[in-house]
Structures are given as C-alpha cells and as structure tokens.
Amino acid sequence: MATIPENIQQVRDRIAAACASAQRDVQSVTLLAVSKTFGPDAVRQALAAGQSRFGENYVQEALDKIAALSDARARLEWHLIGPLQSNKTRPVAEHFDWVHSVDRLKIAQRLSDQRPAHLPPLQVCLQVNISGEASKSGLAPADVPAVAQAVARLPGLRLRGLMAIPEPAGDREAQRRPHRALRELLVRLQARGLDVDTLSMGMSADLEAAILEGATIVRVGTAIFGQR
Numbered sequence: 644m645a646t647i648p649e650n651i652q653q654v655r656d657r658i659a660a661a662c663a664s665a666q667r668d669v670q671s672v673t674l675l676a677v678s679k680t681f682g683p684d685a686v687r688q689a690l691a692a693g694q695s696r697f698g699e700n701y702v703q704e705a706l707d708k709i710a711a712l713s714d715a716r717a718r719l720e721w722h723l724i725g726p727l728q729s730n731k732t733r734p735v736a737e738h739f740d741w742v743h744s745v746d747r748l749k750i751a752q753r754l755s756d757q758r759p760a761h762l763p764p765l766q767v768c769l770q771v772n773i774s775g776e777a778s779k780s781g782l783a784p785a786d787v788p789a790v791a792q793a794v795a796r797l798p799g800l801r802l803r804g805l806m807a808i809p810e811p812a813g814d815r816e817a818q819r820r821p822h823r824a825l826r827e828l829l830v831r832l833q834a835r836g837l838d839v840d841t842l843s844m845g846m847s848a849d850l851e852a853a854i855l856e857g858a859t860i861v862r863v864g865t866a867i868f869g870q871r
C-alpha cells in the first residue's frame with residue numbers, strides 16, 4: 644500500500660494534469676485533505692508532507708483531533724465539510740477556519756454571533772443541492788441568491804462561495820454537468836455584486852471533472868488516506 648505522502652504526491656499530480664488540460668494555473672486549485680475517520684497521526688503524516696488544510700465531517704471527532712494537534716494549530720487550517728446542526732455551531736465558530744456546509748441562514752447567523760472577536764471572520768461556503776436529490780442536504784439553487792446576500796452581510800463571517808456534493812456519475816461528461824451548474828450559480832452571484840471566489844467541488848473520483856469546470860478547492864479523502 645502506498646504511504647500518505649506518496650498518495651498526496653499522486654493527488655497533486657492529478658491536480659496538475661487537470662489544470663494543464665483546463666489551461667488553468669495550478670495555484671488556482673487548493674487541495675483539502677479530508678481526514679474524517681482517520682486519527683491525528685494520519686494528519687501529522689500529511690502535514691509532514693506539506694499538506695496543511697484538512698476537512699472534517701463530524702464535529703465531535705474534529706474537535707478531538709484539533710485538540711490532539713493543538714501544538715501544530717498555527718500551521719493547520721481546519722474546514723468543516725459535513726452537516727452542521729444548530730446546537731453544534733458554537734464550538735465550530737470557535738475552532739474552525741472554514742465551514743463549507745452552511746445550508747440555512749439560521750446556521751450562518753449563529754456562526755456569526757458565536758465567532759470570537761479575536762479571530763478573523765469564519766470563511767464560509769453555501770452548500771447547494773446541485774443534483775436535486777430529495778435526500779441530500781444543501782440549498783435549492785433557486786434559494787441561493789437570497790441566502791447569499793443575507794450571509795454576506797453577517798459581520799462574523801466571510802462568504803467565499805459555493806460547495807456541492809454531486810451524485811456519483813460514471814463518465815467525465817456526466818461528472819462535469821453538476822459542477823458546471825455550480826459554477827454558473829457562482830457567476831450569477833458575482834453578477835449581483837457579491838465578492839465570492841470559491842467553488843468547493845470535486846472529490847477522489849471526480850476531481851478532474853471539477854477542475855475542468857472551475858473548482859478552486861477539491862476535497863479529497865480516500866485517494867490520500869485510503870478506504871474508510
């Protein structure tokens with residue numbers, strides 16, 4: 644089995660190749676290593692390989708990991724990418740740098756109110772249910788502009804853009820479609836004057852399709868840490 648540093652290098656090579664075919668600067672894509680279900684040691688191995696941004700799905704698991712890695716806190720960036728309930732917003736506002744999974748104005752208001760004054764604004768993305776599956780979380784695309792305008796005004800937050808988890812698709816063309824729809828939605832927000840620049844989309848199986856459609860953050864777990 645390949646090591647975590649070897650896997651990270653492979654993912655970086657995939658990102659570079661996708662950027663080359665999209666004629667994009669490789670610096671325009673940020674790799675978020677999704678460390679959910681893996682322990683602090685795995686994060687340390689990735690950190691030693693130069694990976695500093697980590698995505699987590701479960702609040703309590705993440706808080707334990709952030710505490711276990713507090714000695715390296717200044718070199719780490721923690722991103723919440725999983726569902727967030729309103730009774731869990733306070734520790735998230737206190738300990739994370741980013742939240743990708745904001746799907747209601749109420750959650751955003753709580754995060755803003757609870758963000759400690761000594762920290763910079765919490766960076767947030769709105770999660771969009773881009774494939775329209777009844778069971779998935781995320782805002783309906785039609786609701787995004789109004790929620791974005793409101794979130795952009797919250798003082799404890801900095802609205803950065805949009806996030807989606809499209810339903811899995813086999814071929815590259817089918818993978819590109821939902822990513823393209825998310826990009827078009829971001830462009831609509833920009834046309835309304837919102838200062839947003841982030842498309843959080845693309846995972847182990849579809850990061851190439853996401854980069855071809857403009858992803859600025861790809862969230863990669865399995866290809867770095869192995870099967871969960």
Ligand SMILES: *Cc1c(COP(=O)(O)O)cnc(C)c1O
Pocket residue numbers: 677679700724725808846847848862863864865866
């Ligand atoms: C688990 C997860 C990922 C990573 O998925 P892989 O297929 O393991 O790369 C990315 N985004 C979200 C929201 C996740 O929950």
